[in-house]
Amino acid sequence: MDITESNRGSKRDAILKAAVEVFSEKGYYNARMEEIAATAGAGKGTIYEYFDSKLKLFQEIMETGWNFFSRSTHLEDLMQKSFQEQIELIIAEHMRFCLEHKKLTRVVFIDANVIDEELKEWVWSIRLEKEQLLKGLIEQGIENGELRVLDSGVASKMICAIIPYFAMQLVLDEDNSNPDELAREISRNIMTGMGKNHL
Amino acid sequence: MDITESNRGSKRDAILKAAVEVFSEKGYYNARMEEIAATAGAGKGTIYEYFDSKLKLFQEIMETGWNFFSRSTHLEDLMQKSFQEQIELIIAEHMRFCLEHKKLTRVVFIDANVIDEELKEWVWSIRLEKEQLLKGLIEQGIENGELRVLDSGVASKMICAIIPYFAMQLVLDEDNSNPDELAREISRNIMTGMGKNHL
Amino acid sequence: MDITESNRGSKRDAILKAAVEVFSEKGYYNARMEEIAATAGAGKGTIYEYFDSKLKLFQEIMETGWNFFSRSTHLEDLMQKSFQEQIELIIAEHMRFCLEHKKLTRVVFIDANVIDEELKEWVWSIRLEKEQLLKGLIEQGIENGELRVLDSGVASKMICAIIPYFAMQLVLDEDNSNPDELAREISRNIMTGMGKNHL
Amino acid sequence: MDITESNRGSKRDAILKAAVEVFSEKGYYNARMEEIAATAGAGKGTIYEYFDSKLKLFQEIMETGWNFFSRSTHLEDLMQKSFQEQIELIIAEHMRFCLEHKKLTRVVFIDANVIDEELKEWVWSIRLEKEQLLKGLIEQGIENGELRVLDSGVASKMICAIIPYFAMQLVLDEDNSNPDELAREISRNIMTGMGKNHL
DNA sequence: TATGAATGAGACTTCATTCAT
DNA sequence: TATGAATGAAGTCTCATTCAT
Numbered sequence: 001m002d003i004t005e006s007n008r009g010s011k012r013d014a015i016l017k018a019a020v021e022v023f024s025e026k027g028y029y030n031a032r033m034e035e036i037a038a039t040a041g042a043g044k045g046t047i048y049e050y051f052d053s054k055l056k057l058f059q060e061i062m063e064t065g066w067n068f069f070s071r072s073t074h075l076e077d078l079m080q081k082s083f084q085e086q087i088e089l090i091i092a093e094h095m096r097f098c099l100e101h102k103k104l105t106r107v108v109f110i111d112a113n114v115i116d117e118e119l120k121e122w123v124w125s126i127r128l129e130k131e132q133l134l135k136g137l138i139e140q141g142i143e144n145g146e147l148r149v150l151d152s153g154v155a156s157k158m159i160c161a162i163i164p165y166f167a168m169q170l171v172l173d174e175d176n177s178n179p180d181e182l183a184r185e186i187s188r189n190i191m192t193g194m195g196k197n198h199l
Numbered sequence: 200m201d202i203t204e205s206n207r208g209s210k211r212d213a214i215l216k217a218a219v220e221v222f223s224e225k226g227y228y229n230a231r232m233e234e235i236a237a238t239a240g241a242g243k244g245t246i247y248e249y250f251d252s253k254l255k256l257f258q259e260i261m262e263t264g265w266n267f268f269s270r271s272t273h274l275e276d277l278m279q280k281s282f283q284e285q286i287e288l289i290i291a292e293h294m295r296f297c298l299e300h301k302k303l304t305r306v307v308f309i310d311a312n313v314i315d316e317e318l319k320e321w322v323w324s325i326r327l328e329k330e331q332l333l334k335g336l337i338e339q340g341i342e343n344g345e346l347r348v349l350d351s352g353v354a355s356k357m358i359c360a361i362i363p364y365f366a367m368q369l370v371l372d373e374d375n376s377n378p379d380e381l382a383r384e385i386s387r388n389i390m391t392g393m394g395k396n397h398l
Numbered sequence: 399m400d401i402t403e404s405n406r407g408s409k410r411d412a413i414l415k416a417a418v419e420v421f422s423e424k425g426y427y428n429a430r431m432e433e434i435a436a437t438a439g440a441g442k443g444t445i446y447e448y449f450d451s452k453l454k455l456f457q458e459i460m461e462t463g464w465n466f467f468s469r470s471t472h473l474e475d476l477m478q479k480s481f482q483e484q485i486e487l488i489i490a491e492h493m494r495f496c497l498e499h500k501k502l503t504r505v506v507f508i509d510a511n512v513i514d515e516e517l518k519e520w521v522w523s524i525r526l527e528k529e530q531l532l533k534g535l536i537e538q539g540i541e542n543g544e545l546r547v548l549d550s551g552v553a554s555k556m557i558c559a560i561i562p563y564f565a566m567q568l569v570l571d572e573d574n575s576n577p578d579e580l581a582r583e584i585s586r587n588i589m590t591g592m593g594k595n596h597l
Numbered sequence: 598m599d600i601t602e603s604n605r606g607s608k609r610d611a612i613l614k615a616a617v618e619v620f621s622e623k624g625y626y627n628a629r630m631e632e633i634a635a636t637a638g639a640g641k642g643t644i645y646e647y648f649d650s651k652l653k654l655f656q657e658i659m660e661t662g663w664n665f666f667s668r669s670t671h672l673e674d675l676m677q678k679s680f681q682e683q684i685e686l687i688i689a690e691h692m693r694f695c696l697e698h699k700k701l702t703r704v705v706f707i708d709a710n711v712i713d714e715e716l717k718e719w720v721w722s723i724r725l726e727k728e729q730l731l732k733g734l735i736e737q738g739i740e741n742g743e744l745r746v747l748d749s750g751v752a753s754k755m756i757c758a759i760i761p762y763f764a765m766q767l768v769l770d771e772d773n774s775n776p777d778e779l780a781r782e783i784s785r786n787i788m789t790g791m792g793k794n795h796l
Numbered sequence: 797t798a799t800g801a802a803t804g805a806g807a808c809t810t811c812a813t814t815c816a817t
Numbered sequence: 818t819a820t821g822a823a824t825g826a827a828g829t830c831t832c833a834t835t836c837a838t
Binding site for chain 3: 822823824825826
């Protein structure tokens with residue numbers, strides 16, 4: 001009746017927000033559509049005006065989430081920098097972004113593998129994409145002479161493994177390091193290695 | 200009296216095996232007790248002779264699995280070796296073990312976070328234990344002068360992130376590298392770093 | 399908008415009515431939720447919109463029933479009367495009420511003891527309440543000089559035993575006496591005793 | 598193997614005893630065959646060597662119980678006595694008997710109505726028998742001139758209502774009166790009535 | 797005779813989804 | 818567009834009973 005909440009799509013957004021809230025709290029299977037509706041201040045039926053099913057709602061969140069994460073790394077900023085700077089930037093921005101969107105992060109990273117086949121494959125494809133991006137940067141670094149000659153596939157996977165691991169710990173409050181310092185320490189380890197005296 | 204395969208506990212084992220099968224295929228929530236029973240060649244009720252509930256059955260698998268994984272790293276073998284050898288051994292053994300128990304690996308690593316609070320905390324405690332073990336090895340390496348002075352907490356987490364990531368890829372047939380070569384490449388990257396010419 | 403029978407709570411009432419029907423026919427343990435639902439013209443799940451569980455549904459019927467029975471005895475009407483009139487009125491009203499609600503009576507009196515501990519204690523407390531009420535009336539009668547001096551506890555229990563026994567027989571069609579005549583005969587026996595010539 | 602427990606039917610008796618124990622504690626529907634077996638110190642399967650089913654086992658207990666109760670009233674002792682003495686004796690013996698067999702009493706009186714149709718009818722027939730017996734005694738008393746002229750059907754039912762009510766209270770420890778005094782008080786009320794000054 | 801591992805019918809309950817309003 | 822009462826498929830779990838030993 002009011003004109004206040006008649007923003008286009010406001011209800012849809014409220015539902016998405018509520019879904020992130022509930023999914024992150026309960027996980028996909030323990031999340032109840034009714035609770036999402038209640039959290040969104042909507043009726044149970046209303047969700048189905050905007051989303052075909054629970055799974056579709058979840059998928060939309062996942063996709064939105066991954067796009068967010070992707071966009072959080074501003075590729076254009078990377079071009080001019082050294083590999084170490086690139087990697088540090090990617091890590092730091094990822095950490096910061098996850099901290100700003102803790103709940104979304106939990107949903108995206110915890111439930112990603114557990115749902116259905118379709119979703120699982122899609123998640124893997126995204127993961128592969130990330131690996132490819134990093135692989136490209138690494139190969140560029142090797143060409144530049146900044147990196148030594150190594151297996152870029154293995155190297156990119158190592159980095160792809162490390163980033164979400166620390167992100168999860170930050171998000172789950174298991175680790176309250178400063179993201180920037182963390183990113184510096186990690187990228188230093190990646191570049192320099194842990195060993196002493198190699199020449 | 201016979202020497203048939205009706206040894207004591209054979210049914211229980213069959214159920215556990217079937218459960219690993221089904222859980223790894225479908226995930227915890229999509230696994231149906233009836234399918235587990237059928238896979239085990241048992242009746243629905245038989246499962247409940249040995250396990251109180253679906254969750255308890257799952258927990259037993261998880262614990263068995265983690266214990267397997269833990270025992271797969273033979274600490275006594277590590278003592279006499281250099282850090283690089285230690286880390287390479289840990290990684291290689293972990294990879295080999297996961298490959299030998301692909302389905303169990305999937306269950307343990309994929310569904311670990313999705314179940315109930317109790318289980319989640321237990322999984323985190325195991326994870327922490329692993330980090331502590333590695334942290335200890337790293338600090339020992341620093342004292343030895345084999346490793347440079349670095350934040351052992353961050354370093355151990357990096358390694359703890361890398362190991363299961365590659366294990367999952369091997370297990371999911373996304374990567375069919377040779378585990379030993381993989382372990383060597385990874386441990387070299389960890390020790391030497393990716394960068395060139397640091398002295 | 400219509401004046402159909404879809405009044406608020408109509409479904410709930412239908413379920414309660416169906417539950418009385420089925421419980422009285424089959425008893426608590428042999429009553430199946432599905433049959434109650436079908437009898438109510440509702441889906442299986444609908445019952446759970448209104449009642450948490452089978453037991454809760456049963457408890458609600460029991461409580462409603464006992465309250466009915468309690469209210470069936472109009473205490474205000476008793477005050478001005480002699481004890482014999484009081485007792486006759488109580489019995490007669492109880493009988494009439496049970497005959498009007500045969501199925502509810504069966505549920506309340508037959509299944510009362512068989513369910514869970516909580517319910518059992520509650521039923522006993524109601525029973526005790528009845529005994530107390532009658533004990534009060536009896537003691538009043540003794541003070542009035544209408545009754546002889548006797549153990550009011552024993553006397554009240556005797557009456558509390560008699561009432562439901564006859565009620566059950568009426569309700570189960572084992573006895574088709576007229577309730578009012580029955581009440582008169584019973585109360586006469588109670589007052590006068592069965593013996594001859596005591597003075 | 599031993600000769601000790603090879604008494605004929607000892608196992609059967611143990612099962613019956615255990616069944617009374619468990620039925621009286623849990624009620625028919627909450628009693629588990631497994632618990633009965635365990636209580637009897639027998640295997641689950643052994644029960645079925647002696648009883649066709651849970652229901653049959655229960656029925657046997659009921660019948661045994663009722664026969665006990667019936668035999669507990671020694672009719673031959675009644676013949677020579679006055680009605681008041683007869684009724685007092687019946688009540689007192691019933692009370693004493695119930696107190697001696699508390700568990701059996703609980704089974705017989707609490708669960709009697711709640712099982713299946715067959716059993717229910719049988720129980721009602723027993724009840725009717727009791728009523729007939731008392732009716733006979735009453736009519737004899739009327740003929741003797743010991744009792745006033747009254748509806749012997751109603752009178753016998755009143756007594757049949759009173760006896761088990763007090764028995765239950767004694768057995769459930771709700772009332773710890775002395776059975777003999779209780780019987781005297783009850784029979785006096787029955788004979789003399791509660792009212793004063795009738796001549 | 798005695799056993800208890802195995803069974804599976806059947807019960808309760810959940811919850812995503814529909815649809816009349 | 819928004820709702821929430823109603824639904825019923827589907828899941829977990831129980832427990833009397835069977836049967837090979």
